[in-house]
Amino acid sequence: AALRRRRPVHLHRRRRERRRPGRECSGHQLAARQDPSPGAGDGDRDLPVEDAGAGVLVEALEPLGDVYVVAPASEMSGAAHSLTLARPLRIRQIDERHWTVDGTPTDCVTLALNKILPQEELPNICASGINHGGNLGDDATYSGTVAGALEATILGVPGLAFSLVSRERFDFREAAQFAVTAVRKVLAEGLPEGTLLNINIPAKEINGVRVTRQGIKNARPVISEHIDPRGKPYFWIGEEYFNNAAADGTDYKAIDEGYISVTPLKSDMTDHRALTAIETWNYLKDSELLYKS
Numbered sequence: 001a002a003l004r005r006r007r008p009v010h011l012h013r014r015r016r017e018r019r020r021p022g023r024e025c026s027g028h029q030l031a032a033r034q035d036p037s038p039g040a041g042d043g044d045r046d047l048p049v050e051d052a053g054a055g056v057l058v059e060a061l062e063p064l065g066d067v068y069v070v071a072p073a074s075e076m077s078g079a080a081h082s083l084t085l086a087r088p089l090r091i092r093q094i095d096e097r098h099w100t101v102d103g104t105p106t107d108c109v110t111l112a113l114n115k116i117l118p119q120e121e122l123p124n125i126c127a128s129g130i131n132h133g134g135n136l137g138d139d140a141t142y143s144g145t146v147a148g149a150l151e152a153t154i155l156g157v158p159g160l161a162f163s164l165v166s167r168e169r170f171d172f173r174e175a176a177q178f179a180v181t182a183v184r185k186v187l188a189e190g191l192p193e194g195t196l197l198n199i200n201i202p203a204k205e206i207n208g209v210r211v212t213r214q215g216i217k218n219a220r221p222v223i224s225e226h227i228d229p230r231g232k233p234y235f236w237i238g239e240e241y242f243n244n245a246a247a248d249g250t251d252y253k254a255i256d257e258g259y260i261s262v263t264p265l266k267s268d269m270t271d272h273r274a275l276t277a278i279e280t281w282n283y284l285k286d287s288e289l290l291y292k293s
Contacts, residue, residue, distance in 0.1 A: 064180070070116055079104040099112075130162045133163065136255065140214060171203065200263075206260060212263050
């Protein structure tokens with residue numbers, strides 16, 4: 001979903017400089033892309049416009065400006081940061097501010113910023129979610145919710161991903177209220193270059209907010225095998241979780257203690273600490289490069 005402020009303001013000029021030609025906009029706009037419900041990992045899923053979490057988010061953001069929604073037309077569990085390249089994509093316009101795309105969350109953001117929204121209505125921020133279930137630790141890499149915010153960031157629009165950490169109770173009101181706070185703060189203060197925020201909200205009494213790092217998921221894959229009516233096997237991928245204590249400073253720890261977790265992420269996946277550790281690779285001989293004996 002995208003939201004455009006009703007009177008022009010001029011924030012994030014430094015960010016706008018990195019946008020591709022045609023991304024400049026005279027008004028102050030906000031974008032909220034939708035995702036949600038249980039699926040891969042802790043419940044990453046991406047659903048169409050009528051999804052409850054996304055709908056509550058859009059309603060909460062509407063006082064800030066004009067909201068535009070571009071959402072997957074069907075569930076996209078575990079789509080992560082994938083683009084649809086092997087088939088054409090179809091855009092369906094629901095009304096003047098709502099569209100669906102028969103593709104992934106990344107497809108939605110790419111088409112929203114490069115095709116659907118006019119140049120004068122391109123957003124200054126992308127709010128993705130609210131996801132049904134957490135996107136904590138390693139699960140962020142599977143998440144379409146996080147991927148939507150990531151793609152927006154890559155394309156020069158600050159991205160925020162919102163997830164409600166729950167498996168049963170999905171009351172999105174407090175999560176949406178904090179989304180408004182987070183959006184206002186980012187619009188006022190900006191974010192470091194190329195950074196998105198992965199925000200997870202506990203589904204219980206909230207004690208505050210903590211800036212966290214990604215934790216490590218204590219789980220193992222569980223494969224469930226079944227036989228279809230034609231006698232052919234099919235499989236469901238699931239997970240079994242272990243209740244090990246979460247490390248201090250992680251997103252898991254914050255959620256366990258009733259805090260909203262705010263984790264800054266980047267598209268740069270370089271392990272900068274390892275650059276020195278593997279420096280000897282720079283000195284491989286020609287014979288070693290070609291694996292000669």
